[in-house]
Amino acid sequence: MLRYLVRRVLIMVPTLFVTSALIFTVMSSAPTNYFDNLVQEMQAQGEKVDQARIDFMKHEYGFDKPPVERYFWWVGGLVRGDFGYSFEYQLPVRQVVGDRVWLTILLSFTTIVFTWLVAFPIGIYSATHQYSWGDYGLTTLGLMGLAIPHFLLALIFLYFSNQWFGLSIGGLMDPKYFDAPMSWGKFTSILSHLWIPVIIIGTAGTGSMIRSVRANLLEELHKQYVVTARSKGLSPWRVLFKYPFRMSLNFFISDIGSILPSVISGGELVAIVLSLQTTGPLLIRALQSQDIYLAGSFLMLLSTLTVIGVLVSDVALAFLDPRIRLLGGATK
Numbered sequence: 001m002l003r004y005l006v007r008r009v010l011i012m013v014p015t016l017f018v019t020s021a022l023i024f025t026v027m028s029s030a031p032t033n034y035f036d037n038l039v040q041e042m043q044a045q046g047e048k049v050d051q052a053r054i055d056f057m058k059h060e061y062g063f064d065k066p067p068v069e070r071y072f073w074w075v076g077g078l079v080r081g082d083f084g085y086s087f088e089y090q091l092p093v094r095q096v097v098g099d100r101v102w103l104t105i106l107l108s109f110t111t112i113v114f115t116w117l118v119a120f121p122i123g124i125y126s127a128t129h130q131y132s133w134g135d136y137g138l139t140t141l142g143l144m145g146l147a148i149p150h151f152l153l154a155l156i157f158l159y160f161s162n163q164w165f166g167l168s169i170g171g172l173m174d175p176k177y178f179d180a181p182m183s184w185g186k187f188t189s190i191l192s193h194l195w196i197p198v199i200i201i202g203t204a205g206t207g208s209m210i211r212s213v214r215a216n217l218l219e220e221l222h223k224q225y226v227v228t229a230r231s232k233g234l235s236p237w238r239v240l241f242k243y244p245f246r247m248s249l250n251f252f253i254s255d256i257g258s259i260l261p262s263v264i265s266g267g268e269l270v271a272i273v274l275s276l277q278t279t280g281p282l283l284i285r286a287l288q289s290q291d292i293y294l295a296g297s298f299l300m301l302l303s304t305l306t307v308i309g310v311l312v313s314d315v316a317l318a319f320l321d322p323r324i325r326l327l328g329g330a331t332k
Helices: 002-028 035-045 051-060 067-079 093-097 100-128 132-149 150-165 185-221 224-231 236-242 244-250 250-254 256-265 268-273 279-289 293-322
Strands: none
Touching: 002 067, 002 293, 035 051, 067 244, 067 268, 067 293, 093 250, 093 279, 100 132, 100 185, 100 279, 150 185, 150 268, 185 250, 185 268, 236 244, 236 256, 244 250, 244 279, 256 293, 268 279, 279 293
């Protein structure tokens, strides 16, 4: 196991290096950059362009240097924990992100827990009561959750909360707490606003997981070892959770690689519709304005979380399922 972990960690280094090169190449290959767009925007608004200031900013941020030199300057900063400077906000990326990362982590982890708490009991019930009315009804609800887009569900919530109750459900806190430091009042305000985006974002994930749990558990329940366990007189609950349920979790563990990046990215479209103070809208705005250091730092963080998540899922699968061998050796 130790040799496997060391090998995988060593592989992560060139993987992330190549990923960073691809991200920087794609973002730098655009025909224009942030400063060109800024000049065009100022000219369209009839403002006077201070070319000396534009040239100074280009020099300050290294845009008068070759792309290769700028790339190694950016990567060197990432290694040191310096995520660069945001052109649009005129602040370091760390300050721009601020509390948005923690709010995104809180929202995403709460959504994940909500998805698990709802999907696993329903999936187990549907698998153990196959073709019953309950199975049909719950499966239909799951399919509806998959079919309705997140942003449309958010718009429906906004409309009916305003029309029926006269409430505004946008944001993750009351406006008076936007720039305030963390306090008990701000924390309770976040909790009171949190449940609506959790339900909206978690709807599609819940529907997908219900179908996955049901399908994987049904496959295990029809295998010979389950029939043998039943014939020996084991209780139904012990037969279910001893091996079939554990084996059906393989898909869930292998999906950790995609769960970790979602902790940072969050539901971007839902965040825009509901005006949530998360990192999703910030990333989209950075991509639109070609704020390459802000957007590139976000994308590298998502890539790093993906690589770490895949490693965690591989190791967890080996512990969960004894049939899996990480090093590919034959068992005796």
